[in-house]
Amino acid sequence: MAVTKTKESPETRRRRGRREAVSEHRRGLILKAAREVFEKEGLEGASIRAIAARAGYTAAALYFYFDSKEAVYAELLRVSLSELGRAVDGAVSGARTPETRLRAAAMAFFQFYADNPRDLDLGFYLFRGGMKPVGLGRERDKALNAALEAALRPIADAAEAMGAPRDEANLLMVDVFAHASGLLLLLHTGRIRMFGASASGLMEDYIRYRAARVGK
Amino acid sequence: MAVTKTKESPETRRRRGRREAVSEHRRGLILKAAREVFEKEGLEGASIRAIAARAGYTAAALYFYFDSKEAVYAELLRVSLSELGRAVDGAVSGARTPETRLRAAAMAFFQFYADNPRDLDLGFYLFRGGMKPVGLGRERDKALNAALEAALRPIADAAEAMGAPRDEANLLMVDVFAHASGLLLLLHTGRIRMFGASASGLMEDYIRYRAARVGK
Amino acid sequence: MAVTKTKESPETRRRRGRREAVSEHRRGLILKAAREVFEKEGLEGASIRAIAARAGYTAAALYFYFDSKEAVYAELLRVSLSELGRAVDGAVSGARTPETRLRAAAMAFFQFYADNPRDLDLGFYLFRGGMKPVGLGRERDKALNAALEAALRPIADAAEAMGAPRDEANLLMVDVFAHASGLLLLLHTGRIRMFGASASGLMEDYIRYRAARVGK
Amino acid sequence: MAVTKTKESPETRRRRGRREAVSEHRRGLILKAAREVFEKEGLEGASIRAIAARAGYTAAALYFYFDSKEAVYAELLRVSLSELGRAVDGAVSGARTPETRLRAAAMAFFQFYADNPRDLDLGFYLFRGGMKPVGLGRERDKALNAALEAALRPIADAAEAMGAPRDEANLLMVDVFAHASGLLLLLHTGRIRMFGASASGLMEDYIRYRAARVGK
DNA sequence: TATGAATGAGTATTCATTCAT
DNA sequence: TATGAATGAATACTCATTCAT
Numbered sequence: 001m002a003v004t005k006t007k008e009s010p011e012t013r014r015r016r017g018r019r020e021a022v023s024e025h026r027r028g029l030i031l032k033a034a035r036e037v038f039e040k041e042g043l044e045g046a047s048i049r050a051i052a053a054r055a056g057y058t059a060a061a062l063y064f065y066f067d068s069k070e071a072v073y074a075e076l077l078r079v080s081l082s083e084l085g086r087a088v089d090g091a092v093s094g095a096r097t098p099e100t101r102l103r104a105a106a107m108a109f110f111q112f113y114a115d116n117p118r119d120l121d122l123g124f125y126l127f128r129g130g131m132k133p134v135g136l137g138r139e140r141d142k143a144l145n146a147a148l149e150a151a152l153r154p155i156a157d158a159a160e161a162m163g164a165p166r167d168e169a170n171l172l173m174v175d176v177f178a179h180a181s182g183l184l185l186l187l188h189t190g191r192i193r194m195f196g197a198s199a200s201g202l203m204e205d206y207i208r209y210r211a212a213r214v215g216k
Numbered sequence: 217m218a219v220t221k222t223k224e225s226p227e228t229r230r231r232r233g234r235r236e237a238v239s240e241h242r243r244g245l246i247l248k249a250a251r252e253v254f255e256k257e258g259l260e261g262a263s264i265r266a267i268a269a270r271a272g273y274t275a276a277a278l279y280f281y282f283d284s285k286e287a288v289y290a291e292l293l294r295v296s297l298s299e300l301g302r303a304v305d306g307a308v309s310g311a312r313t314p315e316t317r318l319r320a321a322a323m324a325f326f327q328f329y330a331d332n333p334r335d336l337d338l339g340f341y342l343f344r345g346g347m348k349p350v351g352l353g354r355e356r357d358k359a360l361n362a363a364l365e366a367a368l369r370p371i372a373d374a375a376e377a378m379g380a381p382r383d384e385a386n387l388l389m390v391d392v393f394a395h396a397s398g399l400l401l402l403l404h405t406g407r408i409r410m411f412g413a414s415a416s417g418l419m420e421d422y423i424r425y426r427a428a429r430v431g432k
Numbered sequence: 433m434a435v436t437k438t439k440e441s442p443e444t445r446r447r448r449g450r451r452e453a454v455s456e457h458r459r460g461l462i463l464k465a466a467r468e469v470f471e472k473e474g475l476e477g478a479s480i481r482a483i484a485a486r487a488g489y490t491a492a493a494l495y496f497y498f499d500s501k502e503a504v505y506a507e508l509l510r511v512s513l514s515e516l517g518r519a520v521d522g523a524v525s526g527a528r529t530p531e532t533r534l535r536a537a538a539m540a541f542f543q544f545y546a547d548n549p550r551d552l553d554l555g556f557y558l559f560r561g562g563m564k565p566v567g568l569g570r571e572r573d574k575a576l577n578a579a580l581e582a583a584l585r586p587i588a589d590a591a592e593a594m595g596a597p598r599d600e601a602n603l604l605m606v607d608v609f610a611h612a613s614g615l616l617l618l619l620h621t622g623r624i625r626m627f628g629a630s631a632s633g634l635m636e637d638y639i640r641y642r643a644a645r646v647g648k
Numbered sequence: 649m650a651v652t653k654t655k656e657s658p659e660t661r662r663r664r665g666r667r668e669a670v671s672e673h674r675r676g677l678i679l680k681a682a683r684e685v686f687e688k689e690g691l692e693g694a695s696i697r698a699i700a701a702r703a704g705y706t707a708a709a710l711y712f713y714f715d716s717k718e719a720v721y722a723e724l725l726r727v728s729l730s731e732l733g734r735a736v737d738g739a740v741s742g743a744r745t746p747e748t749r750l751r752a753a754a755m756a757f758f759q760f761y762a763d764n765p766r767d768l769d770l771g772f773y774l775f776r777g778g779m780k781p782v783g784l785g786r787e788r789d790k791a792l793n794a795a796l797e798a799a800l801r802p803i804a805d806a807a808e809a810m811g812a813p814r815d816e817a818n819l820l821m822v823d824v825f826a827h828a829s830g831l832l833l834l835l836h837t838g839r840i841r842m843f844g845a846s847a848s849g850l851m852e853d854y855i856r857y858r859a860a861r862v863g864k
Numbered sequence: 865t866a867t868g869a870a871t872g873a874g875t876a877t878t879c880a881t882t883c884a885t
Numbered sequence: 886t887a888t889g890a891a892t893g894a895a896t897a898c899t900c901a902t903t904c905a906t
Contacts, residue, residue, distance in 0.1 A: 048876060061891055174411045175418055182398030194361060195390045202391055264901060277866050480897060493870055606843045607850055614830025626793060627822045634823055696880060709887050
């Protein structure tokens with residue numbers, strides 16, 4: 001280091017704390033702007049310039065807060081997944097029996113994305129250029145995948161509590177994930193309406209019958 | 217205008233017919249090229265120039281055959297959906313009982329996209345920028361949706377033949393569509409592998425149990 | 433190919449010839465512009481935009497004529513080296529004895545760069561970022577190096593004709609190359625003047641004494 | 649202004665001295681960092697930010713010690729030239745006769761840059777964008793040129809000691825400078841290897857024959 | 865019908881520098 | 886003295902599209 005670092009005075013510490021808080025806040029504003037642009041323009045239109053402009057910044061300024069465009073999206077996705085996780089956990093915690101926990105978790109997962117269509121897009125962003133995984137860097141990728149899996153985990157846990165062997169519980173979890181994803185896809189692309197069906201109704205039916213089969 | 221429009225002479229008509237046939241053929245060549253480029257490079261790499269080059273044309277020349285890049289993709293999708301329809305019809309036609317028809321149709325649908333991932337991308341391309349419908353013009357959109365529905369119809373038909381009321385048969389069809397879509401999504405994004413599951417196995421399980429419930 | 437290629441009509445051929453000539457001419461104009469920008473702004477300022485602007489084009493248009501910025505410079509350098517070669521060959525061809533050929537070749541090399549300082553820069557461009565070879569692609573690089581060597585070759589040839597063994601002739605050639613380069617460097621950076629010396633005088637002295645030692 | 653300027657108290661003066669010493673020291677640390685970055689990344693990679701980071705500073709902080717990026721380089725070059733001077737002086741001081749002094753000085757000059765290629769880059773940096781003098785301000789420029797000349801001076805001195813008139817001694821010095829520069833250029837750009845020659849061998853040959861001609 | 869030519873808007877990212885604190 | 890924040894200009898290159906010929 002270039003200077004001898006003495007212990008921080010309380011005043012200095014306070015100032016630094018304030019500065020960091022402000023910085024964190026601005027980071028948040030940029031993320032918010034990113035979300036908005038992304039909501040209005042879709043993933044393709046969400047250029048670094050557009051995001052910066054919406055946040056009241058120069059494009060160059062964003063690089064002070066994020067390393068790259070990918071980093072912005074990764075952060076957005078991270079937050080999204082953690083909210084998803086909270087939503088599922090919250091739903092599960094209010095349920096007594098394994099059966100109700102299973103249904104609560106599955107429906108919470110479904111409902112989260114039904115209510116926040118853009119979060120679904122965000123999840124799909126990991127797989128850009130058609131369906132080719134994009135990889136935001138190995139580590140970040142792993143962390144995001146782990147967060148997704150964590151959000152789904154309560155489903156498998158409930159199934160196990162109902163007496164399903166672990167493998168079966170896992171398959172059930174994946175199956176629920178798939179069904180929810182499919183319905184959400186149809187829902188958000190207007191195809192459910194096209195067939196005159198109700199997405200959450202279908203989800204509930206599915207989960208009811210699926211749950212009934214657990215452990216048999 | 218000063219030009220007197222006379223009725224077409226037979227000779228003129230014949231010539232025009234030939235010209236149109238030739239033109240149609242060249243359109244086909246371009247589509248073929250587009251498919252190939254698209255298969256090799258994915259949606260992102262499939263630029264108008266790349267397609268044109270592969271077809272032995274200049275980029276500018278493509279605009280004689282298609283209005284825009286979108287139009288090329290729409291056409292590709294149209295062909296894809298009609299192939300899907302044929303695949304499903306073919307599978308159904310070999311099945312005797314309604315039950316086997318139901319399973320055959322559903323699995324054919326699933327398998328078509330499992331085998332041709334790019335066709336799935338193409339389907340999703342209609343909803344680019346995440347899930348925002350791109351709208352290639354109302355009419356074209358309608359036609360494509362109709363083609364998709366036609367490909368799924370045998371599923372509902374089989375369900376009806378098994379005794380399900382029309383509404384329920386329709387819902388079943390949508391549900392199958394959703395489940396297949398979800399599994400395919402997971403499959404093509406590597407998430408099925410991540411959870412150690414087999415997509416077509418899950419699809420078969422799903423359809424078996426689903427079929428068992430028809431009419432009850 | 434998309435169309436059946438029939439033999440070109442004379443009219444078509446003529447037209448194509450004209451078009452190609454025009455195109456070639458415009459390529460030349462761009463190269464000229466590049467040279468000028470490069471002369472005024474130096475290598476650092478010679479951006480693709482600046483060149484395009486000077487040529488009356490959009491930056492994007494340049495890519496119709498050249499694959500990349502490097503390609504523009506490579507072409508410039510190629511022309512420069514071929515002119516250098518011609519200059520040396522011309523000088524040599526007017527000399528009768530090996531001794532005069534040696535001097536003529538060396539002085540022609542020196543004089544070419546003394547008269548055209550920017551061509552020297554161009555040569556150094558191959559080695560950008562300090563002295564790190566940049567490599568315009570292996571093949572192009574090789575071709576340019578070969579052109580340079582060809583321009584110097586007459587020096588070694590003359591030395592051999594004077595009785596020097598091949599190895600010694602080659603070393604002489606390199607030595608001449610080095611001395612000329614050094615003097616030119618000093619000349620173009622104003623250092624010769626700083627020491628009150630005459631670059632071409634020094635070059636002549638050097639070559640005279642050097643020639644006297646050949647074969648001894 | 650309303651401020652009464654009083655004579656500095658001894659205490660104030662002492663404090664100021666300490667402050668300046670500290671400042672000078674930190675300047676040195678930055679220069680050291682600059683040198684290191686520059687050695688690792690070359691001129692292109694040596695951004696103000698990279699240098700600052702290595703020195704443990706923010707980019708902005710550098711501007712308290714240097715006026716601009718150019719200024720940093722100028723300072724680096726100044727140090728480099730003074731080291732060059734020391735190297736030459738050291739070599740000369742160990743030599744008894746004028747002849748050996750001449751050879752020692754010339755070879756020390758050559759060897760310094762052969763061993764420290766980055767110092768050569770630094771020298772060329774003054775003439776960036778090809779050969780266009782960059783001008784760090786007239787004065788600085790003059791100082792740097794003087795330092796270079798001082799490093800070369802022993803060569804001319806030795807020649808004079810051998811009996812050469814001053815003018816001839818000066819020309820010899822320039823000629824040696826040129827030859828060394830040329831060989832170094834070829835050496836650092838890989839062209840010596842290309843012709844299968846040894847740079848220091850050629851330098852030694854050159855200086856030997858050149859020395860033999862002094863005074864005749 | 866097809867081409868060559870050209871454009872304008874767009875991409876992410878880097879950089880030296882400035883300034884209020 | 887030093888920092889965090891911000892900027893504006895710059896970079897090479899790509900793309901879908903248009904238009905005169």
